[in-house]
Amino acid sequence: MPGRKALAALAVVGACYGLAGCGVGPQAAPQRIDRDAVPYGLLEVGGGVTTTPPGSPTTEILVYLEGKQHLVPVERAVPAPGTIAVALRQLAAGPTRNESRLGLTSPASAVGPFEAGPVRRGVVPVDLPLSFENLGGQDQIVAAAQVVFTVTGLGGARGVRFLVDGQPAQVPGDKGNLVRGPVTRADYTLLAPS
Secondary structure, eight states: OOOOHHHHHHHHHHHHHHTTTSSSOOSSSOOOOOOOOOTTTTOSSOOOOOOTTEEEEEEEEEEEOOOOSEEEEEEEEESSOOOOHHHHHHHHHOOOHHHTTTTTTTTTGOOOOEEOOOTTTTTTEEEEEEEGGSOOHHHHHHHHHHHHHHHHTTTTEEEEEEEEEEEEEEEEEEOOOOSSOOOOOOGGGSSSSS
């Protein structure tokens, strides 16, 4: 009579053989799928990161990415209402495949996620992760500008007070000068969309 270990091993081998027959085998040729049978969102071209279920109300927001020498606004469909927190998540997600093909980049997405507080007197606090300090000079300038332009397009914010790990921080303006804040679009006129 086989031992317990031998019986356990036989049970595992039998289960593996049984499960192996449950998989989908290879196809001899590609199969055409009707557009209506493709899951929601998989056919969309260039959309940003979204978790909006079909039929839910959406709104368009602008997220600013880096183009050649300037910031470039790109539209993203997000759940309504488009909040500053949602916009910052979109910014942290970086460019879509299509946006990357167009040459758009995002130094901000290398350091996100970002946390935003409530808007008070037109200024919103944005907490940057410690990794923001590791960005090179121009990338740090562009990342700060991306946050400022993205945030000041929403929720009545006209300026951003930057924090790093919860502490007040200075960020470089477009000429490399350190700005304590609040930081506005006027601090990045050299990068403003053309």
